Amino acid sequence: MSESEHLAEALVELLLEEENGWFLPVFCALDGLTAEQAARSPGEKFNSPWAIVRHMAYWMEAVMLRHQGITPTVQLGEDWLPIADPTSGEAWEHDKERLKTVTLEMAELVRSWDVVTLNEPYTKSGHSRRQVIQGVIGHNCYHTN
Numbered sequence: 001m002s003e004s005e006h007l008a009e010a011l012v013e014l015l016l017e018e019e020n021g022w023f024l025p026v027f028c029a030l031d032g033l034t035a036e037q038a039a040r041s042p043g044e045k046f047n048s049p050w051a052i053v054r055h056m057a058y059w060m061e062a063v064m065l066r067h068q069g070i071t072p073t074v075q076l077g078e079d080w081l082p083i084a085d086p087t088s089g090e091a092w093e094h095d096k097e098r099l100k101t102v103t104l105e106m107a108e109l110v111r112s113w114d115v116v117t118l119n120e121p122y123t124k125s126g127h128s129r130r131q132v133i134q135g136v137i138g139h140n141c142y143h144t145n
Helices: 003-016 026-031 033-039 047-069 072-076 089-111 115-121 129-145
Strands: none
Touching: 003 026, 003 072, 003 089, 003 129, 026 033, 026 047, 026 089, 026 115, 033 047, 047 072, 047 115, 047 129, 115 129
């Protein structure tokens, strides 16, 4: 398995698989939550599960947009926007599906990269695409637990 395939597999497995051995996959953690429950914050200075789902999708989309040379905030707006209707089951299901879709899209993008692309600078900071994807994986795992 190539390094790109390994990274793509990690993106998907750590978020979408039922059992991955290390972290509770996000969709297992969200199973059974209603929109109202998901929109509720567990306490002051904490984000709700729904806000975290939107945040994880936002940053994976941002990474993919930057890969295309697009400034993320131009297309996506700001992160951590308020949930318009915290009682909408339809909106909750939409945002969970968006996270699944974005995860699979990012995995396909990463899978297509060769070693040269993995080592290319991602931004002016000099971080490689490999480092950025490793950061995304860590970010998602952090927010899942």
